[in-house]
Amino acid sequence: MKRFSVVGALCVALAPAAVSAHHSFAAQYDATKQVTLQGTITKVEWMNPHAYFYIDVADESGKVVNWAVEGGAPNVLYREGWKPTSLKAGDRVTILGSRARDGSNLVNALSFKLPDGRCVFAGTSGPGGTGTPNCTVGRR
Amino acid sequence: MIDKAKGKRQRAKVLKVKGTLLPFAFCLLTYSITSAQWHGYKTPGIPRLPDGSPNLSAPAPKTTDGKPDLSGIWQASRAVFDLAQAVKKGETVPFSAEGKRIFSERRATQSKDDPSARCLPTGLPVRALLRTPFKIIQTPPVMAILYESRTTFRQILTDGRPLPEVDWPAWNGFSVGRWQGDTFVAETAGFNGKPWLDQAGYPASNALKITERFRRRDFGHMDMEMVIDDRTMYTKPWSIFGEFILQADTELIEFICEENEKDSALLLGK
Numbered sequence: 001m002k003r004f005s006v007v008g009a010l011c012v013a014l015a016p017a018a019v020s021a022h023h024s025f026a027a028q029y030d031a032t033k034q035v036t037l038q039g040t041i042t043k044v045e046w047m048n049p050h051a052y053f054y055i056d057v058a059d060e061s062g063k064v065v066n067w068a069v070e071g072g073a074p075n076v077l078y079r080e081g082w083k084p085t086s087l088k089a090g091d092r093v094t095i096l097g098s099r100a101r102d103g104s105n106l107v108n109a110l111s112f113k114l115p116d117g118r119c120v121f122a123g124t125s126g127p128g129g130t131g132t133p134n135c136t137v138g139r140r
Numbered sequence: 141m142i143d144k145a146k147g148k149r150q151r152a153k154v155l156k157v158k159g160t161l162l163p164f165a166f167c168l169l170t171y172s173i174t175s176a177q178w179h180g181y182k183t184p185g186i187p188r189l190p191d192g193s194p195n196l197s198a199p200a201p202k203t204t205d206g207k208p209d210l211s212g213i214w215q216a217s218r219a220v221f222d223l224a225q226a227v228k229k230g231e232t233v234p235f236s237a238e239g240k241r242i243f244s245e246r247r248a249t250q251s252k253d254d255p256s257a258r259c260l261p262t263g264l265p266v267r268a269l270l271r272t273p274f275k276i277i278q279t280p281p282v283m284a285i286l287y288e289s290r291t292t293f294r295q296i297l298t299d300g301r302p303l304p305e306v307d308w309p310a311w312n313g314f315s316v317g318r319w320q321g322d323t324f325v326a327e328t329a330g331f332n333g334k335p336w337l338d339q340a341g342y343p344a345s346n347a348l349k350i351t352e353r354f355r356r357r358d359f360g361h362m363d364m365e366m367v368i369d370d371r372t373m374y375t376k377p378w379s380i381f382g383e384f385i386l387q388a389d390t391e392l393i394e395f396i397c398e399e400n401e402k403d404s405a406l407l408l409g410k
Binding site: 024026048049052070079101102 | 179249250251252254256257259271272288339390393395396397399400401402403404406407408409
């Protein structure tokens with residue numbers, strides 16, 4: 001998890017109020033419906049206009065469901081300290097995100113929290129872009 | 141004696157290996173230093189403070205003809221998605237009835253129909269104020285603006301030609317520019333009325349004319365006033381303002397919006 005040291009530092013220093021978004025946040029996501037996903041990354045799509053991360057999450061009964069997680073534009077994330085390989089399949093993370101309005105297993109990430117407790121800025125353009133209450137490292 | 145001789149042979153062998161590997165290792169190191177520097181390479185020609193950081197307060201550079209040189213990579217000091225955040229404090233946008241009607245519809249549906257969400261070009265006002273940089277390349281006949289966002293560009297022609305009679309309106313319009321003292325003035329018309337001015341949904345028609353005024357205050361800071369004149373959507377011209385900060389030691393990064401666009405089908409709007 002050493003690779004996040006720079007990102008973590010930037011989280012504190014640079015997290016902007018809003019970052020690049022190619023679409024209206026509110027048209028797709030509901031900021032009042034936040035969910036915490038804890039699981040294992042299965043796939044990373046480091047491509048514009050948004051990075052996408054897929055994560056296997058076990059529910060209370062043990063059934064594993066794959067969620068899609070939308071992040072910021074890779075260009076913006078890269079300038080904030082991310083690398084295309086910062087998160088990769090097999091990494092365990094906790095993600096706080098806003099659910100999609102269509103009710104599917106899709107969230108817009110507010111933050112990525114690592115097992116050691118560090119929080120990584122996710123690049124959302126929605127409310128909470130400056131950090132979230134559950135992600136103290138990412139708060140300004 | 142046998143051990144000493146053996147030790148000598150071993151040391152010689154190690155030295156030989158070192159002699160072979162050291163240049164190779166040096167090459168690798170050099171390669172890794174020079175090849176890993178696209179974003180992060182120290183931009184030549186930038187005045188620096190004793191600690192090596194860019195001196196953004198140094199005087200603005202001039203071209204050989206004495207005009208300010210706007211060349212460089214710039215980014216808004218504050219990202220804006222809603223132009224109401226970029227007007228002068230206390231001022232409001234002077235909507236016409238038609239402009240107000242369209243804007244209200246777009247707000248009611250959370251901007252779900254924004255062409256930009258389909259990777260089509262953003263309007264010039266919001267494009268100037270994104271969280272991605274743009275690069276100005278200033279030459280005598282043209283001021284070129286390369287936007288990292290969507291890997292798009294504009295040409296502001298400075299060869300003395302007037303704005304054209306447009307028979308094929310364009311997303312970015314047609315731009316000509318001139319100097320007024322140390323301020324660069326760009327006028328743009330010939331828009332096709334398709335792009336929204338911002339993500340909030342401020343509308344524009346093909347009657348839109350935009351006048352931009354750029355003034356490079358010093359090496360690292362540039363001010364912009366953008367006058368929006370569209371008598372179909374607004375009752376009078378109105379202005380937004382932006383400040384740009386020079387982005388040292390970086391370069392534009394490719395941004396292909398269509399590559400992973402999967403949101404537009406999911407924009408419900410309410």
